[in-house]
Amino acid sequence: MNPTGEGGSVRLDHFYDKLSSLAYGGDYNPEQWGPETHAEDMELMREAGVNLVTLGIFAWATTEPTPGAYDFTWLDAHMDRLAAAGVAVCLATMTASPPPWLARLHPETLPVMEDGTRLHPGSRQHWCPSSPVYRRYAVRLTERLATRYAHHPALALWHIGNEYGCHISRHCHCEVSAAAFRTWLRERYGTVDALNEAWSTTFWSQRYSTWEEIHTPRAAPSFRNPAQRADYWRFSSDELLAAYLAEKEVVSRITPHIPVTTNFVPIAKTLDLFRWAPHLDVISYDSYPDPHDPDAAQRTAFSYDVMRGLRDGQPWLLLEQAPSAVNWRPHNGRKPPGRMRLDTWQAVAHGADAALFFQWRQSRGGAEKFHSAMVPHAGRETRVFREVTELGAELAAHPALLRSTPARAEAALLLDWPAWWALETDAHPSRVDYLDGALAYHKALYDASVPCDVVPLDGNLSAYRLLLVPHLYAVSQEAAARLTEYVRDGGTLVMSYFSGITDEHDRVHLGGYPGPFRELLGLTVEEFDPRADGTWAEEIRLEGAEQVVAYDWGGPAVTRHAYGDGTAWYVGLDPDPKTMRELLDRVRAEAGVGPAAEGLPDGVRVRTRVTEAGERIRVRLDHRDGSVAVERAAPAVPRAAPGALRR
Structure with a gap:
């Protein structure tokens, strides 16, 4: 490409x-x-x-x-x-x-x-x-x-x-940075009133009357405003990008x-x-x-x-x-x-x-x-x-x-930094680690030697038969609608718990959890119920979905819901690796997503690259003994594109 x-x-x-x-x-x-x-x-x-x-x-x-x-x-x-x-x-x-x-x-x-x-x-x-x-x-x-x-x-x-961002990953809290943060916020919100609404500053008497009252989220007596902290992460990423772009402009102008x-x-x-x-x-x-x-x-x-x-x-x-x-x-x-x-x-x-x-x-x-x-x-x-x-x-x-390109995968995992930033602020029902969640879902495909692309919320989701969505805690109504459309048009989606909880400003979607995904998933989460040992649990009321796995104490933990031409799965717990593998093997089979090669022993992985001339080259990695084999692969068997499977 x-x-x-x-x-x-x-x-x-x-x-x-x-x-x-x-x-x-x-x-x-x-x-x-x-x-x-x-x-x-x-x-x-x-x-x-x-x-x-x-x-x-x-x-x-x-x-x-x-x-x-x-x-x-x-x-x-x-x-x-x-x-x-x-x-x-x-x-x-x-x-x-x-x-x-x-x-x-x-x-x-x-x-x-x-x-x-x-x-x-x-x-x-x-x-x-x-x-x-x-x-x-x-x-x-x-x-x-x-x-x-x-x-x-x-x-x-x-x-x-x-x-x-390797060492100054949380940007900087000097007065220069505070002024730059205020400028960034003006561009994002336009008015102080709009910022107050987005940050829910009526809570704890945090309402701002002028931009000059706003600082970076410095050390404070207790929990800091979560929306402010999430915006600060956005700002930090953007400000480092601006520093990069200042140098890129120079080299692009002089050496185009x-x-x-x-x-x-x-x-x-x-x-x-x-x-x-x-x-x-x-x-x-x-x-x-x-x-x-x-x-x-x-x-x-x-x-x-x-x-x-x-x-x-x-x-x-x-x-x-x-x-x-x-x-x-x-x-x-x-x-x-x-x-x-x-x-x-x-x-x-x-x-x-x-x-x-x-x-x-x-x-x-x-x-x-x-x-x-x-x-x-x-x-x-x-x-x-x-x-x-x-x-x-x-x-x-x-x-x-x-310059050969990896063969396009049929499964994808959705990764969203704004959701990550919002998820890992303070004062939640329990600590939820976004990266650990993403790795757990990816591992179930990796262990089965199933190629997996990683995509953003605004990516081309229709290219994939299967989409894994771990911990999409903060999501706008517009972004949620894209995922709903993906399933309605025939895709298979697996969503983990604590998703769809807040909007992009960390304000709870009212009307029941998981907010904009209730209809898609066919359920309502009535209460979160994390256990003393740190494991996640919740009270789920089925509203069209079917129970697939129950908690040890009863009640649905994993559900499946036919929606439009597709299927939406919900996972209300952290499965152990064996259970996660079994679950996603079942989901893959229903979605028609197979491994890169059949009959591979544990510890062996295969990936294929396609040359500019269309030749397929397969790399076989054996993590048991460290051996590698690079070989010409047979042409791929033509398969219908995911969209062609949708009615």
């Missing part, structure tokens, strides 16, 4: 023209090393099959050691050296970690926590996303970089910032032929990635599964399904992973032999056109010196580097995979 938006397809052609096979390499930080090491780097990159590196991510202080005094000579040399070696560059704008001089000259650029604590240099991401001063300096550096390297033969891709990306961190509620996605020419992701986690493969698959869904199935880039151990967990287990290969092929199977690592050469000092790298401290004669070299050759042997 062709990427959409702002000439993205043309720009991506430039990126792909630099490659003859899947992109392979890592973060290259030559500023940490001297000339002898640089020469060895080129030799080892050729040996390892590296064809793409990210360059300059944390090099602002090296490039602008004092305000306005730029030194690009070091970067010129590395860009030229990489071009001569046939290695393309994803060039960073260097703005993720400002030099200490910026904080010294402008302490107002530093972020402030909700309790008033101001954060300082000495780490990274020590900047307020709303700060016009930070943005001015960041844009100035970006403009110099774009102008200097606009037509450099090594330049393949722009990398804006780095891991937005170069595509633009930034790397997202493992799935979190920080950023509404569906709002970000249209502003990236290609999605990039950093993946760090824990070798000690028995569920790591499924959690990783879920993340990759999200990345694939952000731009409707377009291939994406794995911009960071670890060759072996990381440095930031309490216990940093190494990847055993073969695990790096298996992890990489899992990303490719789920749509990645790049497999890069953090980082190329393991640092001698600094906070990440024990984070593994393609070239370990011990150098070339190591297991890790041997596996890196073997993997590079193996990926290069499959050029047809480049």
Whole structure:
């Protein structure tokens, strides 16, 4: 498929023209090393099959050691050296970690926590996303970089910032941020009266009379206004996006032929990635599964399904992973032999056109010196580097995979960041974890080797036979109507508990739970009844639905309701993995959704990619012994599109 938006397809052609096979390499930080090491780097990159590196991510202080005094000579040399070696560059704008001089000259650029604590240099991401001063300096550096390297033969891709929201995930609570929040609220609501209505400020005497009375949700004596907190999350995501867009505008204006990306961190509620996605020419992701986690493969698959869904199935880039151990967990287990290969092929199977690592050469000092790298401290004669070299050759042997697209799934899971933000505010009947819920539903399909796309509320739902909807707590009437239409037209929907409870402003839909979904589901939830052990339960009154599963103490827990030409299921509890699998196996069978391949043993997963010529390539991942098989697949048996099954 062709990427959409702002000439993205043309720009991506430039990126792909630099490659003859899947992109392979890592973060290259030559500023940490001297000339002898640089020469060895080129030799080892050729040996390892590296064809793409990210360059300059944390090099602002090296490039602008004092305000306005730029030194690009070091970067010129590395860009030229990489071009001569046939290695393309994803060039960073260097703005993720400002030099200490910026904080010294402008302490107002530093972020402030909700309790008033101001954060300082000495780490990274020590900047307020709303700060016009930070943005001015960041844009100035970006403009110099774009102008200097606009037509450099090594330049393949722009990398804006780095891991937005990784550390300042709750944005900032300084006065600059408070003013920016008020501006954002004015644009959203128009008047203070409209905001008061949306935030239900008659409760606890919170009514505002002027915009100036409104602040970010700072530390307070008790529960803070939940609608205010949900809006603050929206604002935080939008404000970080605005910082990204300020730099993107520069590179898009000066280098309109170069595509633009930034790397997202493992799935979190920080950023509404569906709002970000249209502003990236290609999605990039950093993946760090824990070798000690028995569920790591499924959690990783879920993340990759999200990345694939952000731009409707377009291939994406794995911009960071670890060759072996990381440095930031309490216990940093190494990847055993073969695990790096298996992890990489899992990303490719789920749509990645790049497999890069953090980082190329393991640092001698600094906070990440024990984070593994393609070239370990011990150098070339190591297991890790041997596996890196073997993997590079193996990926290069499959050029047809480049720019191929994953086969469209027949099942999808709905993911909605605004619902997530509203769900995880305070003072609810019980704690409900949105991500855990999404992972539980995804796992039942993953364990059955059933491909699953991840889609937004405004996505093309009609393309799917089966739609899983975990914990859609906050939903507008308009969005709820889209889900109702999906089922009426023949789709099969599975909705979990605590959905349809409030509108987009966290105001309860009156008339009985689950609000706009009562008719669709054929039931009313009279009361929530969470148990002392943390398990969820509720009193359900059937109004057309049939009981499928009962609670241990009686009463419907899982229901099924024929609606229009489709079927709506409701799950009023957290099934254990075995029960969830059995339930969704039944639902899948009724919906006509099958696995990627029949007869697969437990631990084996298969995914298929389709080349631009229509050839199908199947990747078989065996998580029992770590083996991988890449093979040509038989043409798909034509099946009726989901819409064709609907009367």
